[in-house]
Amino acid sequence: MMNKRELELYIHIPFCARKCAYCDFLSFAVLEHTYRDYMDKLIEEIYGQSLFFQDRSVTSIFVGGGTPSILPPELVEELFAVLHGCFTVAGDAEITIEANPGTLTMEKLEVYRESGINRLSLGLQSADDQELKILGRIHTFDDFLKSYQRARQAGFNNISIDLMSALPGQDMHSWKNTLRKVTMLKPEHISAYSLIIEEGTPFYERYGKTGEAIETDRVSGTNDGFPVKSVLPGNSWDSRMELPSLPDEDTDREIYHMTKNFLAAQGYERYEISNYARPGCECRHNIGYWTGVDYLGLGLGASSYIGGCRFRNETDLRRYLSLDLRQAGIAARDIQELTLEEKMEEFMFLGLRMMRGVSGNEFLGRFGRNMWKLYDTAFQKLQEQGLIEVDKPWVRLTSRGIDVSNRVLSEFLLD
Numbered sequence: 001m002m003n004k005r006e007l008e009l010y011i012h013i014p015f016c017a018r019k020c021a022y023c024d025f026l027s028f029a030v031l032e033h034t035y036r037d038y039m040d041k042l043i044e045e046i047y048g049q050s051l052f053f054q055d056r057s058v059t060s061i062f063v064g065g066g067t068p069s070i071l072p073p074e075l076v077e078e079l080f081a082v083l084h085g086c087f088t089v090a091g092d093a094e095i096t097i098e099a100n101p102g103t104l105t106m107e108k109l110e111v112y113r114e115s116g117i118n119r120l121s122l123g124l125q126s127a128d129d130q131e132l133k134i135l136g137r138i139h140t141f142d143d144f145l146k147s148y149q150r151a152r153q154a155g156f157n158n159i160s161i162d163l164m165s166a167l168p169g170q171d172m173h174s175w176k177n178t179l180r181k182v183t184m185l186k187p188e189h190i191s192a193y194s195l196i197i198e199e200g201t202p203f204y205e206r207y208g209k210t211g212e213a214i215e216t217d218r219v220s221g222t223n224d225g226f227p228v229k230s231v232l233p234g235n236s237w238d239s240r241m242e243l244p245s246l247p248d249e250d251t252d253r254e255i256y257h258m259t260k261n262f263l264a265a266q267g268y269e270r271y272e273i274s275n276y277a278r279p280g281c282e283c284r285h286n287i288g289y290w291t292g293v294d295y296l297g298l299g300l301g302a303s304s305y306i307g308g309c310r311f312r313n314e315t316d317l318r319r320y321l322s323l324d325l326r327q328a329g330i331a332a333r334d335i336q337e338l339t340l341e342e343k344m345e346e347f348m349f350l351g352l353r354m355m356r357g358v359s360g361n362e363f364l365g366r367f368g369r370n371m372w373k374l375y376d377t378a379f380q381k382l383q384e385q386g387l388i389e390v391d392k393p394w395v396r397l398t399s400r401g402i403d404v405s406n407r408v409l410s411e412f413l414l415d
C-alpha cells in the first residue's frame, strides 16, 4: 500500500474567560451560547475541507486558542468524533489540547483522554502570583498545581508547560524560582518565551514601544465589538494597577542564558530557540511546522500551508459564523502561492530556529538547489562573525547567533 502523505491539523478555539493584558491572539471573552454556534460552523468546515485531504495521513492535531479547555467537554468530544470520522488519523499521532489552569476539571480531562488526546499544553507563564496578577491571568500558581496533578491522575504522561520571562518587575531570582518550581514537577516539555509588548494590548498602552511605563486609564483588548461578557464577572484585570518596569535587555539576555543552563541541568534539552524537552518528548506538531510539513488550519483566523500555498481563514467572528461552508468547505482568504525563492527563505528562517539547524542534503532534495552555493556569501560572513557553525551537511546558529537571531535570519532573504 502506498504511504499516505503527511498532514498536520490546527484547530482554533477563539474563546477565553477574559483577555490577558499582554495578549493579541485572536480570542474573545464571548457569551457561552456562541460556543455551540462556533462548533457547528467548525464542524461544517471540517466536513468540507476533509474531502480534499482523503489521501493524507494526519500525524498531529493541535487544538489551540484562545482557551480550548473553556469549552464544555461534550463539545470537545463531538469535535474529536468528527475529526476521527473525516480524516485518517495515524495511530501514533500526537494530539494536543491547550488548557488553562482554572478551567480544567477531572471530567474534562477524562473526556480528553477518551477522545484520543495524548498531550496537554498548560499555560502557566509564572509561578509567582503577583506576576500572574499583573499579566491578567485568571489563575494562581496553586490553581495550576491542582490542574497539573489532576492531569497526571487522568493519565496524561505528556505535558508541556508554557512560561513567560521578561515580565514587569521580574528579576533573575523570581524567574529562577518559577523554573525551580516547574521542573520539580517533571513535565515532559517546557516552552519559555519572552514577553513581547504587542500593539493594541493594555500592556502596550502602559509600556509603549520603549518598555517604559506610561500613564493611561484605557482598558482595552477585551473584544472586537462582538457581543461579549466576561464569564468571570468582577474578576477583571485592574487597569489602574501600579505596574513595575520591564527588565532591561541585559537582564532579558541573562535570563535567557540562565534558562538554558538551568533546564539542561534538569534534563531538558533546548531543541528550538524557546523550546525545551526531555529526550523524545519534543513537540512533533511544532517540528513539522518548522520543517515545512503541510498543515491545515481550521476555525476562525487559522492559517494553513498546503503544497506551497499559504492561506488564512476569515478573522471576523460574526462573518465566520455566517459563512456557508457546507458546499465549498473553505473559509480561507488571502491565498498566496509562494515562489521558489520564498519557499527557500522560509525553509531557512524556520529551520534555523531549531538547534539541529538546516541540512544541505534536505535542502537539495526539497528544492533541487545547492544550499551551500546559494547562500555562500551569507554563510561566509556569518561564520566569520561567529554567528553560525557549519558541520556538513548541517548549518546551525551558534549561541551568539541565537542572541541576534533576527539579524542572522535576515541574511537569508534572497533578492
Ligand code: SF4
Binding pocket: 015, 016, 017, 018, 019, 020, 023, 024, 025, 027, 065, 066, 067, 100, 123
Ligand atoms: S488565555 Fe490569555 S494569553 Fe491565552 S489566548 Fe486567552 S487571553 Fe490570550
